[in-house]
Amino acid sequence: MLFGLDFPPVSHLVEWPAIWGSGALAINKVVLEMFLTAVLVIAFFMIAGRRRALVPTGAQNVAEAAIEFVQDGIIMQTMGPDGLRYTPYLLTLFTFILTANLIGLVPGIQMPAMARYATPLFMAVMTYLIYNVVAIVKQGPLKYLRGVMFMPGVPKAMYVLLTPIEFFTVFLIQPFSLSLRLFANLLAGHLILVTFAVLTTALWEATKVGFVLPFALLVALTGFELLVAFLQAYIFTILSAVYIGRAMHPEH
Amino acid sequence: MLLHLLAPLHFFATQDSGELLKGLTAVGRGIVYGGAAIGPGIGIGIVVGNAITAMARQPEAAGMVRTTMFLGIAFTEALALFGFVLAFIISG
Numbered sequence: 001m002l003f004g005l006d007f008p009p010v011s012h013l014v015e016w017p018a019i020w021g022s023g024a025l026a027i028n029k030v031v032l033e034m035f036l037t038a039v040l041v042i043a044f045f046m047i048a049g050r051r052r053a054l055v056p057t058g059a060q061n062v063a064e065a066a067i068e069f070v071q072d073g074i075i076m077q078t079m080g081p082d083g084l085r086y087t088p089y090l091l092t093l094f095t096f097i098l099t100a101n102l103i104g105l106v107p108g109i110q111m112p113a114m115a116r117y118a119t120p121l122f123m124a125v126m127t128y129l130i131y132n133v134v135a136i137v138k139q140g141p142l143k144y145l146r147g148v149m150f151m152p153g154v155p156k157a158m159y160v161l162l163t164p165i166e167f168f169t170v171f172l173i174q175p176f177s178l179s180l181r182l183f184a185n186l187l188a189g190h191l192i193l194v195t196f197a198v199l200t201t202a203l204w205e206a207t208k209v210g211f212v213l214p215f216a217l218l219v220a221l222t223g224f225e226l227l228v229a230f231l232q233a234y235i236f237t238i239l240s241a242v243y244i245g246r247a248m249h250p251e252h
Numbered sequence: 253m254l255l256h257l258l259a260p261l262h263f264f265a266t267q268d269s270g271e272l273l274k275g276l277t278a279v280g281r282g283i284v285y286g287g288a289a290i291g292p293g294i295g296i297g298i299v300v301g302n303a304i305t306a307m308a309r310q311p312e313a314a315g316m317v318r319t320t321m322f323l324g325i326a327f328t329e330a331l332a333l334f335g336f337v338l339a340f341i342i343s344g
Binding site for chain 1: 315316322323326330332334336337340
């Protein structure tokens, strides 16, 4: 109860009953959203790549803009030209997160799939595995570990402090901070939208007129969440690129 | 002074402990998130402010500065989000 308003507990806002199956393999609303996202992204690129016209039109135009954005805006800025091999992975990450976030904002669905921690965590673990494997293959395990724990160009005495920090950051905290950023941003956005939706319904029931103000804010915040949806997809992708790039080219 | 501050605690201790736990949990959540938001708030301000200065001085480098700015924001913001998640994990 807050100002006489019955605010639902957080667990009611993000947990959905299973539609089919039970336990860990149950299919609920969030899982359906992820399936829909995957189908949409795959279908979009299939349609875009079906007829490769020299002068792109329609879907091909959008797909080429997305690829260009990932290549020029993300990979070239952080990994350099030899990072272009990772375009498929990073493009998949970017389009999947962006589409999932946008679907989560559609009125009537309004539940971002990334607001359940398992979704971003899985993608972060994938990035974690990729950058560790790339570093071990490119640098060799011992050199990789030395590069992480004893970063060059630092006074010797600083290693007492830096070695444990760097070790835990790279091997333990990085996947969590990468996924938590996406998760917490979307959960926070979801909660803010729910707050104003609850206010709107409460004021509609009580006064019929007073709902205008929270409803206007609800619409404005949905617009703001569109920005967050794009920004978080961008940040997740660019950080994945930075981590993989660091594994490819260690600091000398 | 300290006694005056602790007086409400004595009052609460005589109340129903379930209610007390709930109230203290809510207070704890507020303090955790509020505290976690201070540092990153200042940090993001510094990052963006300096990025704007850099862009104003060298508009031709704006693209590169913007990419780095978003990276800096993302790293700084993570701390506030840890606090946000921790606030939910705390339960009475």
